[in-house]
Amino acid sequence: xxxxxxxxAENSFLIRKGLRSxxxxxxxxxxxxxxxxxDDVCKIVNQIKPDILIINPELLPTNCPDLKRxxxxxxxxxxxxxxxxxxxxxxLKADGYIHYLDGKNTILDLLQEILNEKNQNSITDxxxxxxxxxxxxILKHIALGLTNKEIADQxxxxxxxxxxxxxxxxxxxxxxxxxxxxxxxxxxxLISMDEVK
Amino acid sequence: MHIKKEMKLADVIQLNYMxxxxxxxxxINLGFGDKTVAAVCEENEVDLNFFLQLVNAYHDKxxxxxxxxxxxxxxDIVTYLKMTHSSYLNEKLSEIEDLIEALQHTETExxxxxxxxxxxxxxxxxxxxxxxMHEEEVVFPYVLTVEEICKAGVISEKNQKIYxxxxxxxxQDAHDDVEEKLMDLKTIMIKYLTPPLNTNLYHKIIQxxxxxxxxxxxxxxxEDKVLTPKVILxxxxxxxxx
Numbered sequence: 001x002x003x004x005x006x007x008x009a010e011n012s013f014l015i016r017k018g019l020r021s022x023x024x025x026x027x028x029x030x031x032x033x034x035x036x037x038x039d040d041v042c043k044i045v046n047q048i049k050p051d052i053l054i055i056n057p058e059l060l061p062t063n064c065p066d067l068k069r070x071x072x073x074x075x076x077x078x079x080x081x082x083x084x085x086x087x088x089x090x091x092l093k094a095d096g097y098i099h100y101l102d103g104k105n106t107i108l109d110l111l112q113e114i115l116n117e118k119n120q121n122s123i124t125d126x127x128x129x130x131x132x133x134x135x136x137x138i139l140k141h142i143a144l145g146l147t148n149k150e151i152a153d154q155x156x157x158x159x160x161x162x163x164x165x166x167x168x169x170x171x172x173x174x175x176x177x178x179x180x181x182x183x184x185x186x187x188x189x190l191i192s193m194d195e196v197k
Numbered sequence: 198m199h200i201k202k203e204m205k206l207a208d209v210i211q212l213n214y215m216x217x218x219x220x221x222x223x224x225i226n227l228g229f230g231d232k233t234v235a236a237v238c239e240e241n242e243v244d245l246n247f248f249l250q251l252v253n254a255y256h257d258k259x260x261x262x263x264x265x266x267x268x269x270x271x272x273d274i275v276t277y278l279k280m281t282h283s284s285y286l287n288e289k290l291s292e293i294e295d296l297i298e299a300l301q302h303t304e305t306e307x308x309x310x311x312x313x314x315x316x317x318x319x320x321x322x323x324x325x326x327x328x329x330m331h332e333e334e335v336v337f338p339y340v341l342t343v344e345e346i347c348k349a350g351v352i353s354e355k356n357q358k359i360y361x362x363x364x365x366x367x368x369q370d371a372h373d374d375v376e377e378k379l380m381d382l383k384t385i386m387i388k389y390l391t392p393p394l395n396t397n398l399y400h401k402i403i404q405x406x407x408x409x410x411x412x413x414x415x416x417x418x419x420e421d422k423v424l425t426p427k428v429i430l431x432x433x434x435x436x437x438x439x
Contacts (some may be wrong), residue, residue: 013253020259034259179320180381183313187389193309 004115007050008034009041009059010082013188015100019054019082024105026111035059045077049120054080055100057088131172136187138165138188142178143185144195198250199260202235202245209234213256218412222280223248246275254423255415266355271344274424275337281416282329289409290322297403300393310390314382321378328375339363340424343431350438360435365428369421379410 006029010016016034023031032048035041038059045053080096081088089097096110131139141151148166152159175181185191202208206229210216217227223243238245247269253260297318301311342359346352352360383406392399 134241156232176377176385177379177381179317180385183317183385184389186313187310187385193313 004029004051004118005032005048006030006052006054007032007045007048009036009038009053009055010034011056011059015056015082019107022107023111026108026115029111029115035133050077052078052080054082056082057083057085057092059133076118078118080110080114131169135165135169135172138162139169139181139185140190142166142169143180143182143191145182200234200239200256202249203233206234206237207231209252210427215411216252216255218284219252219255219415222277222284234357244269244273245280247277251277251419254419258418260273261422264430267423267430269338271424271427271431274419274427275340278416278420278424279333279337282333285409285413286326286329289412290325293402293405293409294322296398296405300395300398300402311393314386314390317378317382317385321382324378325375336368339365340428343428343435346438347431347434352435355427365425366430369425376413378409379406379413382406383410 006023008016008019010019013036016036020031020034023029032050033044035044036059038061040045041055041059041061052062078095080090080098081092081094082100084100086097086099088094096114098107098110125141137155138151141154146154148159148162151162155162170176173181173184175184182191184197186196187191198212198395200212206220206225210220223241225237225243226240229237232240234249237243238248246265250269251266260307294347297311297315301308340361342356346356346360383403386399386403386406
């Protein structure tokens with residue numbers, strides 16, 4: 001599974017630090033940056049494209065009012081607000097809300113829930129961590145060193161389908177490189193070691 | 198806590214042991230007793246400002262004193278990065294390789310799987326080496342040339358050639374996927390491989406891979422957040438010059 005990235009925008013140093021260390025125990029996530037400056041928010045969000053933005057509403061920039069809109073196409077940023085005003089979540093159409101007085105577990109549960117949702121959406125086959133028979137077949141061809149085009153030709157499917165399968169395989173296995181996938185294929189006896197050049 | 202010049206260097210290391218290889222790359226050896234950071238730097242002819250900015254940037258992910266770091270000559274940053282490179286190439290990579298090789302000697306049925314790991318690691322090592330060589334042969338000379346042009350205010354014929362041949366944007370584009378294989382290797386060892394009999398050694402290798410990754414991340418932070426922005430600024434001022 002790909003790592004989820006989190007960006008924290010909050011002007012209180014204590015909250016920033018505290019949040020960072022609290023979120024440290026979330027698996028498979030990474031806090032990419034924390035910012036304390038309203039002017040930087042838009043630029044940095046667009047630059048690093050975090051999966052989750054945790055932001056103090058005071059830092060929401062006025063010149064790019066709808067941070068989420070930029071991410072609708074593909075990037076699916078989740079917006080979490082951190083504030084002491086309870087009704088602000090609905091007002092700003094955020095995905096989550098952290099109150100200043102929330103305990104550690106409340107915060108972690110909220111984040112975990114949002115992460116789970118994200119991962120569900122990103123994996124086409126929701127139930128299976130293990131790859132399907134079709135994917136195994138594709139993986140076998142990848143491991144043998146075939147290009148997307150060659151795989152598509154051999155299996156009579158479009159390149160686009162091959163690419164989609166590849167993406168899913170990588171996501172499920174957590175392995176990105178071709179040589180890594182080859183090792184997996186050998187370990188799971190999809191191909192034998194002698195077949196690899 | 199930020200590291201300051203009047204702190205004892207020994208205390209600094211107690212604060213974060215990951216700094217041991219960093220200070221070593223500056224040519225500073227352990228055994229400095231109660232000397233302060235400033236004193237040790239002076240003794241070893243290390244630029245105190247640069248040293249402080251760098252160890253703080255290593256120590257604290259959020260510490261980015263861009264302005265101070267911008268004032269450090271690229272030459273010094275490049276020298277430091279080169280020292281880090283050579284410690285990867287000459288020490289870290291071969292240490293892990295030796296461990297993996299030792300794993301192979303344990304004569305179990307898994308031998309062929311260990312061979313798989315070994316070949317994979319070999320591939321990663323080659324990739325990283327290639328990446329490092331590219332930086333040393335193309336990127337760093339370019340950076341130094343850009344700085345020279347900036348200082349001189351004119352472009353000599355020799356510099357023009359190097360200046361035209363590259364741009365830091367190219368570097369940014371190519372500078373992402375070196376850690377992919379390393380992460381794959383960890384994933385495979387953690388998730389998909391049954392550990393061989395010598396589990397202690399196996400665990401040590403995984404831990405070493407994590408440490409290497411952490412160190413590489415520190416390293417590329419300096420490249421991406423300090424060196425690159427600095428070069429971008431210099432490139433801009435050269436454009437204005439032309």
